[in-house]
Amino acid sequence: MRDLVTLLWKPPTPPRRGPRPTLTLESITRAGIAAADANGLTGVTMHRVAEAVGVTKMALYRYVPGKAELVALMLDCAIGAPPDPRPGASWRETLDAWARGLYAGFCAHPWALEVAVGDRVIGPNELTWLEHAVTALTGSGLDGGEMLDVAVLLTGHVRNLAQQVTAISSAPNPERAMSSSLHLVLAGREDRFPAVTAAMASAKAVEGQDQALNFGLARILDGVGTLIDARKDRVLGPPDLRL
Amino acid sequence: MRDLVTLLWKPPTPPRRGPRPTLTLESITRAGIAAADANGLTGVTMHRVAEAVGVTKMALYRYVPGKAELVALMLDCAIGAPPDPRPGASWRETLDAWARGLYAGFCAHPWALEVAVGDRVIGPNELTWLEHAVTALTGSGLDGGEMLDVAVLLTGHVRNLAQQVTAISSAPNPERAMSSSLHLVLAGREDRFPAVTAAMASAKAVEGQDQALNFGLARILDGVGTLIDARKDRVLGPPDLRL
DNA sequence: CTCCAACTGTGTCCGACGGATACAGAGTAT
DNA sequence: ATACTCTGTATCCGTCGGACACAGTTGGAG
Numbered sequence: 001m002r003d004l005v006t007l008l009w010k011p012p013t014p015p016r017r018g019p020r021p022t023l024t025l026e027s028i029t030r031a032g033i034a035a036a037d038a039n040g041l042t043g044v045t046m047h048r049v050a051e052a053v054g055v056t057k058m059a060l061y062r063y064v065p066g067k068a069e070l071v072a073l074m075l076d077c078a079i080g081a082p083p084d085p086r087p088g089a090s091w092r093e094t095l096d097a098w099a100r101g102l103y104a105g106f107c108a109h110p111w112a113l114e115v116a117v118g119d120r121v122i123g124p125n126e127l128t129w130l131e132h133a134v135t136a137l138t139g140s141g142l143d144g145g146e147m148l149d150v151a152v153l154l155t156g157h158v159r160n161l162a163q164q165v166t167a168i169s170s171a172p173n174p175e176r177a178m179s180s181s182l183h184l185v186l187a188g189r190e191d192r193f194p195a196v197t198a199a200m201a202s203a204k205a206v207e208g209q210d211q212a213l214n215f216g217l218a219r220i221l222d223g224v225g226t227l228i229d230a231r232k233d234r235v236l237g238p239p240d241l242r243l
Numbered sequence: 244m245r246d247l248v249t250l251l252w253k254p255p256t257p258p259r260r261g262p263r264p265t266l267t268l269e270s271i272t273r274a275g276i277a278a279a280d281a282n283g284l285t286g287v288t289m290h291r292v293a294e295a296v297g298v299t300k301m302a303l304y305r306y307v308p309g310k311a312e313l314v315a316l317m318l319d320c321a322i323g324a325p326p327d328p329r330p331g332a333s334w335r336e337t338l339d340a341w342a343r344g345l346y347a348g349f350c351a352h353p354w355a356l357e358v359a360v361g362d363r364v365i366g367p368n369e370l371t372w373l374e375h376a377v378t379a380l381t382g383s384g385l386d387g388g389e390m391l392d393v394a395v396l397l398t399g400h401v402r403n404l405a406q407q408v409t410a411i412s413s414a415p416n417p418e419r420a421m422s423s424s425l426h427l428v429l430a431g432r433e434d435r436f437p438a439v440t441a442a443m444a445s446a447k448a449v450e451g452q453d454q455a456l457n458f459g460l461a462r463i464l465d466g467v468g469t470l471i472d473a474r475k476d477r478v479l480g481p482p483d484l485r486l
Numbered sequence: 487c488t489c490c491a492a493c494t495g496t497g498t499c500c501g502a503c504g505g506a507t508a509c510a511g512a513g514t515a516t
Numbered sequence: 517a518t519a520c521t522c523t524g525t526a527t528c529c530g531t532c533g534g535a536c537a538c539a540g541t542t543g544g545a546g
Contacts, residue, residue, distance in 0.1 A: 009428065018493025019541040046533065058534085059495050067533065117357060117406050121424050127436060134438040144445030147438075149458040156403025156459070157396060163360050164395065181364050185252065193370060195377040195390075202387030215389065216396040219466030226465050261522025262512040289504065301505085302524050310504065 001065045004072055008123045025063055025073065027053055032074045036111040044071070044111075071115055076123025078109040082132045091228075092221050094136040099154045099217055102129065106162035113163050141231035150224055157220060161213045244308045247315055251366045268306055268316065270296055275317045279354040287314070287354075314358055319366025321352040325375045334471075335464050337379040342397045342460055345372065349405035356406050384474035393467055400463060404456045 002010075012025050031052040035044045046067060050057040064070045083101050085094045106113055122130075133151040134144075142150070182200070190197040245253075255268050274295040278287045289310060293300040307313045326344050328337045349356055365373075376394040377387075385393070425443070433440040 005428065015493060017491070017543050019495085021494070045531085047531090056496055057532095058497085058536095061534075062494065114357075114360060118409070119424070122428055127425075127428065127439065131436045131439050134442045138438055138441075144442030145454065146458065147442045148446060149455045150462075152403060152407065152455055153400060153459040153462060156399045159403065160395060160399025166361070181362070182370075185248065185365055185370065193374045195381050196370065196374050198381070199377045199387030199390045203391060211388065212392045212395055215392040216399070219393075219396060219470065220462060221466070222469050223462030223464070223466035226469070227462065259522095260514050260520070262514095262524085264523070288502080290502085299525055300503095301526085304505075305523065 001061075004065070004069045004121050007064070007069060007073060008076060008121060021062070023053055023055065023059070023063060026077070028060060028063055028070065029073045029077045032070055033078050033109070036074060036078075037109060041071070041111040041114055044074075072120060072123070075112050075115045076125045078112055079105050079123075079125050079129070081125050082129045085132060085136065091136045091140050092225065095133065095150075095154065095221060095224075096217060098129075098133055098136065099158050100213075102155065103158045103162055103213060106159060107165060110162070110166035113159055113166070116159065140228050142228065146227070153220055154217075157216045158213075161216065164212065244304075247308070247312045247364050250307070250312060250316060251319060251364060264305070266296055266298065266302070266306060269320070271303060271306055271313065272316045272320045275313055276321050276352070279317060279321075280352060284314070284354040284357055287317075315363065315366070318355050318358045319368045321355050322348050322366075322368050322372070324368050325372045328375060328379065334379045334383050335468065338376065338393075338397065338464060338467075339460060341372075341376055341379065342401050343456075345398065346401045346405055346456060349402060350408060353405070353409035356402055356409070359402065383471050385471065389470070393463075396463055397460075400459045401456075404459065407455065 007025065014021070028049060031049045032044055035048050035052065044067075046057045046060055049070070050060050060070070064073070079102075082098065085097065089097075116126075130148075130151055133154065134147045137147040137150060140147075186193060186197060186200065250268065257264070271292065274292045275287055278291050278295065287310075289300045289303055292313070293303050303313070307316070322345075325341065328340065332340075359369075373391075373394055376397065377390045380390040380393060383390075429436060429440060429443065
């Protein structure tokens with residue numbers, strides 16, 4: 001059976017002999033994605049996926065070694081390729097758009113959040129996302145490790161926020177939801193958690209669902225900006241203009 | 244059966260009649276944590292946990308409605324209470340220590356990372372962590388929503404980094420690992436991902452495992468600091484001293 | 487053209503797991 | 517002492533991932 005690295009990175013080669021495969025890796029992956037979008041990751045069953053593409057469960061194992069590999073394929077396919085950056089844009093603009101694009105992708109496929117964790121083989125689409133982020137920072141004065149760290153930082157924020165938003169929107173009553181379970185638990189215990197209680201009261205409903213995303217993004221990019229400025233200061237003297 | 248909110252928030256009340264329960268919610272939770280620490284989340288089975296505490300699988304259902312609730316209890320118990328902040332410390336110092344403490348907790352229980360996602364009932368320990376973060380920011384000039392956003396931002400970064408580190412340390416050869424799978428995939432494809440290739444080459448092995456944590460933490464706190472300064476400027480005029 | 491090897495999809499089987507239900511025993515209140 | 521309540525157990529079921537053997541199909545070698 002083909003390795004996961006091979007599945008992700010090498011184009012599928014049709015065999016020379018025997019009956020033609022009736023399925024495609026991509027059709028299976030698409031079916032899995034559809035199932036996951038509809039019913040979440042627990043809704044993705046070998047049986048269900050096979051049914052969706054019109055074969056028996058065991059036929060899938062001719063294409064994929066197991067469910068874990070299928071899910072990995074689904075992840076890279078669902079995330080897709082990053083959009084081309086606007087030419088001439090600053091590193092900040094580019095990274096901002098980059099992060100929002102990733103955010104949109106995760107919001108469209110909430111199950112991907114549960115999958116994109118831990119030690120896993122990175123797929124071509126995912127690596128292309130990383131490539132774009134590093135490219136945006138190339139020439140900024142940061143070293144390689146710092147560029148990768150920035151990408152990690154942004155990814156983490158995006159994933160965290162996407163989690164929060166999908167959790168809220170999948171709640172029974174998304175309109176009034178705004179961390180309803182937090183309110184529920186906080187009720188009657190305000191004395192034990194005064195700061196959180198005050199913060200929640202002060203936050204009211206002014207927070208749109210994208211507010212936290214914007215906030216964190218601005219904070220992170222501000223922090224990166226000060227680092228870049230500091231690097232430039234050390235090399236070129238005080239800067240005469242800021243972003 | 245007791246609700247998850249009740250299990251998390253109300254102390255267990257021994258019943259009035261019938262035989263004494265041989266188990267404790269806490270002993271079961273501890274056994275689950277031990278199993279998860281040893282074999283990961285998939286290693287946590289009702290059967291195994293029951294075996295560890297010396298009863299049959301079904302006996303656990305007298306204490307816990309199901310596996311999901313058990314895992315929720317395990318999470319709140321494993322995270323534990325946050326350490327008391329050093330009195331007199333600045334908001335930045337406090338949040339820095341806060342984040343590092345959370346990081347240590349997640350590193351000690353990597354399975355918790357897979358669990359602390361999505362829409363879930365928050366437990367007392369987890370809420371206390373949040374309370375401490377908001378407390379550190381009280382009086383800084385940020386409004387409630389912003390304080391909560393900062394906590395979310397820091398949590399996301401910590402979780403992301405803990406994920407990365409536990410993935411690396413659980414790899415077959417942690418010494419040379421440093422994103423070994425990335426190297427593996429990148430080999431022979433340097434032309435397709437030039438920026439990432441260059442960044443990895445420039446990053447070499449100088450990056451300690453805590454480097455990315457420190458980097459992101461510094462960036463985020465820098466960004467928060469500039470916001471706080473901006474708020475103070477607007478209210479009090481230009482500040483005469485900085486942190 | 488024939489035969490063989492390679493390959494595909496199917497049916498059947500198994501083990502692990504989460505959970506439901508019925509039941510027997512233990513202990514307390516009356 | 518009796519009745520009631522609660523505990524732990526044994527048994528059963530459905531679902532899921534996966535192993536395996538088998539039959540049918542296809543293309544290349546003789």
